[in-house]
Amino acid sequence: MKRSDTPADEVCTTQRAAELLGISVSSVQQLVESGVIEAWKTQGGHRRIPLSAVLRYKAAPAADSGARPARQNGEATVLVVEDSPLQRAVYERQFAMWDLPVSLTFCENGYQALMEIARRRPQVMLADIIMDGIDGYEVVKTILADPQLAGMHIAIVSSLTAEDLAERGGVPPGVVFFGKPVNYDELRGYLRACCAQLQRAAQYDA
Template sequence: MAAEEVCTTQKAAELLGISVSSVQQLVEAGVIEAWKTKGGHRRIPLAAVQAYKSAPQAGTQAAQAASPQRRNDTVQVLVVEDNPMQRALYQRQFAMWGLPIAARFCENGYQALIEISRLHPHVLLADIVMEGMDGYEMIKTIFGYPELAGMNIAILSGLSPGELEERGGVPPGVVFFGKPVNFDELRGYMRACCAQQARPPA
């Protein structure tokens, strides 16, 4: 590949208007293609940068999820995450998996509770540490509504096991994924949720 067809992490960050660390996160998550030279310097194809820049954003799936006509074969997913970079990572992973999911994104627990009452999503992926209502308080509130008992809930957090225990541990029936998220594991979980939704009711 010619030198003019690749760029550094710094240049990719400038082209995308994001930080170098954000570009590194996208590369490590496999969202943007890259490789390392023998000297250990990361190189990114300009085509990969442009593809990321022009890819559809979360609004497309958000609009699908907000549609009043819920398709029976579509799994409604609500992601509660206050970090915009992390939301972008989830969005692009979902797009690559090809699963029948429609995702909406919220920045905090208050927004999430409003969306849950309106949409009754099948899957909730929630961060814990957020401004205002944190993930634990949000999940505790959800547990107070029997009509939401069938929702699949997963916590995605960078908290250590000890910090989680200090907050009460992982609630019964809730799945935990540590950050940085292993997207292969998360994809397996989402595939299981899709398979569960596809099964006819007993």
């Protein structure tokens, strides 16, 4: 997108945005590529970010590793397994904007995820693959091997290439894959479909 008419004092470089937010340049680039922070490129290929977008992001509440309290009965329980604090913060902000009927819980590694699954049996899980210790693939395989967890909606999120995934056995049947940087419109659609299906199932069971 071209914004040559924007005053120079209202925009900043990626480096300046990183300084204002107290994060790395690569983290700012990830936020821009994910669509969380608005940006555009000049004719020379240099990225420019509106200062207002940086300040909005800085003022927004950050994610934590705990569960968001349920707003009402009938919410879908969603577990997000992600070891990057930045990515967890991005998820938190996206979920807040979507206002889906979900109760959200974060885990930062596979071990925590397995403990959380044993305690609460979430209905939907989004899991990163590459993590230290027990990675996302191991968590997914554990769930698929347990008949009592057969109804869980599972999506894996990763920057791995198709070749890397194939070497690890590919995406298991019934599991949805989202590449990084995440297309949040597609993720929102997936979660809306999960919520609708769970609500229909609850009505049939009532």
